[in-house]
Amino acid sequence: MAISSDGHGASLSTGLQSMTADPSIPHFEDDTHWMRAALQQAQAAAQAGEVPVGAVVVRDGVIIGRGCNQPVGLHDPSAHAEIQALRDAAQHLGNYRLEGCTLYVTLEPCAMCAGAILNARLARVVWGAAEPRTGAAGSVVNLFANAQLNHHTQTTAGVLAEDAAALLTGFFAGRRQAQQVAARAAHPLRDDALRVDEKIFSAGCDCAGSSCFYSNWPVLAGLRLHVKDSHANGSGAPAAMRWLMLPASPAPQGLFRPLAQALAAEGDRVVVPDWIGLGRSDRPKKDAAVSDALHLAVLQALVEHLQLLPDALPAPAKLVIAAHGDASRLGLALYRLLAQAGVPLARMGLWLINPALPRHATPAYRQWLEQVQRKPALDVVQALQSSALDGLPGADIAQWQAQFPDKGHRAGLRAWARDAQAWVDAEAGSMNASLDLPDASLVSVGESAQWWPWPTLAALDTAPRLCPGGDWLPLQNPQALLEHAAFFRSTPQQ
Numbered sequence: 307m308a309i310s311s312d313g314h315g316a317s318l319s320t321g322l323q324s325m326t327a328d329p330s331i332p333h334f335e336d337d338t339h340w341m342r343a344a345l346q347q348a349q350a351a352a353q354a355g356e357v358p359v360g361a362v363v364v365r366d367g368v369i370i371g372r373g374c375n376q377p378v379g380l381h382d383p384s385a386h387a388e389i390q391a392l393r394d395a396a397q398h399l400g401n402y403r404l405e406g407c408t409l410y411v412t413l414e415p416c417a418m419c420a421g422a423i424l425n426a427r428l429a430r431v432v433w434g435a436a437e438p439r440t441g442a443a444g445s446v447v448n449l450f451a452n453a454q455l456n457h458h459t460q461t462t463a464g465v466l467a468e469d470a471a472a473l474l475t476g477f478f479a480g481r482r483q484a485q486q487v488a489a490r491a492a493h494p495l496r497d498d499a500l501r502v503d504e505k506i507f508s509a510g511c512d513c514a515g516s517s518c519f520y521s522n523w524p525v526l527a528g529l530r531l532h533v534k535d536s537h538a539n540g541s542g543a544p545a546a547m548r549w550l551m552l553p554a555s556p557a558p559q560g561l562f563r564p565l566a567q568a569l570a571a572e573g574d575r576v577v578v579p580d581w582i583g584l585g586r587s588d589r590p591k592k593d594a595a596v597s598d599a600l601h602l603a604v605l606q607a608l609v610e611h612l613q614l615l616p617d618a619l620p621a622p623a624k625l626v627i628a629a630h631g632d633a634s635r636l637g638l639a640l641y642r643l644l645a646q647a648g649v650p651l652a653r654m655g656l657w658l659i660n661p662a663l664p665r666h667a668t669p670a671y672r673q674w675l676e677q678v679q680r681k682p683a684l685d686v687v688q689a690l691q692s693s694a695l696d697g698l699p700g701a702d703i704a705q706w707q708a709q710f711p712d713k714g715h716r717a718g719l720r721a722w723a724r725d726a727q728a729w730v731d732a733e734a735g736s737m738n739a740s741l742d743l744p745d746a747s748l749v750s751v752g753e754s755a756q757w758w759p760w761p762t763l764a765a766l767d768t769a770p771r772l773c774p775g776g777d778w779l780p781l782q783n784p785q786a787l788l789e790h791a792a793f794f795r796s797t798p799q800q
């Protein structure tokens with residue numbers, strides 16, 4: 307029920323032309339007097355939290371019916387102000403025919419109310435603001451102008467239209483503001499962080515499941531974390547297979563969209579976070595505030611709070627950590643942490659997709675990491691061209707770039723590149739660089755990958771599974787990855 311500012315202005319200029327030439331029709335010199343009474347009803351509606359529309363029925367200079375808009379409070383779609391006022395007047399007269407009466411209403415009547423007005427055989431209806439979206443007295447249709455329908459009711463538009471429209475616009479502005487305040491109160495934005503406009507992210511590029519936001523875990527310290535979860539709020543039966551998917555920077559959670567949809571369709575639970583500093587999660591303004599240590603602690607909290615470990619379910623129920631590209635360092639670290647914490651290995655799987663490995667970075671990948679850190683206004687999409695982008699949906703790539711509207715939003719991006727560089731430079735054998743992949747792990751590699759071409763993975767002690775596709779396999783060849791995923795359902799663990 308939005309009011310356009312030009313809509314009621316137009317009706318104001320034409321509406322006051324008299325349409326009441328018939329002397330049998332009651333006419334009052336001062337329609338504004340009765341419209342003020344209708345506006346009082348509209349104010350009462352606003353105070354009750356209803357869209358402010360009010361109406362009165364007048365006969366022989368006396369108000370015999372009053373009504374305010376109450377569809378929400380009465381759980382009644384017909385409880386518009388006009389209907390309420392007509393009912394009140396009809397009770398007063400003991401007659402459904404309201405002959406000789408005039409209805410004053412603050413907003414142009416809708417089709418339902420226009421029908422009721424015609425059925426009541428009102429002599430006259432006077433309204434204030436035009437309703438460009440639903441008005442049935444000229445704005446959308448004009449039921450009063452149809453000679454086959456209307457033999458009785460004269461109309462006058464635009465009486466105190468500005469007052470009525472101001473009530474409505476004030477009401478909607480207040481409600482929007484209250485909603486924004488409530489949204490911020492649920493996840494208030496820290497002074498030292500930024501949040502990207504939601505409009506940047508189109509739903510078509512999102513993973514399966516609901517968008518969930520968390521900010522009250524101690525590790526988050528008030529930063530808002532965005533997670534896509536196919537089983538949000540306990541919806542659906544408990545899934546035996548749980549997939550925690552970790553996208554490489556700068557891709558948000560949508561990188562795993564086709565794979566996540568296919569696995570969720572099989573009843574699995576698929577959880578994909580946006581890293582702090584990327585996607586829809588909050589972005590600290592300073593690089594130093596984002597680190598692998600923070601990401602890892604957030605992942606641990608995620609596993610715990612979302613109860614991703616299938617403790618009470620029979621084998622082969624398990625949590626599979628699926629990490630893409632240079633998120634592999636965090637996938638591996640999380641797997642080790644959970645194992646150290648005593649999670650049985652039979653309850654976990656590790657899946658590395660085009661993994662980034664220590665001491666094997668290609669020059670193109672190194673150049674990407676350096677550019678991200680050195681160039682504040684780097685065109686992300688252009689810089690990504692050095693990876694194999696074949697077959698990626700354009701909307702996804704556009705979104706990867708759009709999530710960095712300015713330098714201030716890039717702290718998470720820079721911090722990621724800083725820590726990724728430290729990982730690929732790390733000496734083999736050091737605590738962080740040691741691969742030593744567990745038996746329950748699988749490595750999938752795109753045949754045409756350029757940043758992480760499969761021959762560099764010769765260092766692995768497990769044979770990678772090759773499939774057509776480049777560096778962004780989850781979007782480029784989800785079908786092949788779906789076949790690889792079967793490894794975790796069928797392989798006996800331990």
Ligand SMILES: [Zn+2]
Pocket residue numbers: 386387388415416417418419420
């Ligand atoms: Zn209505």
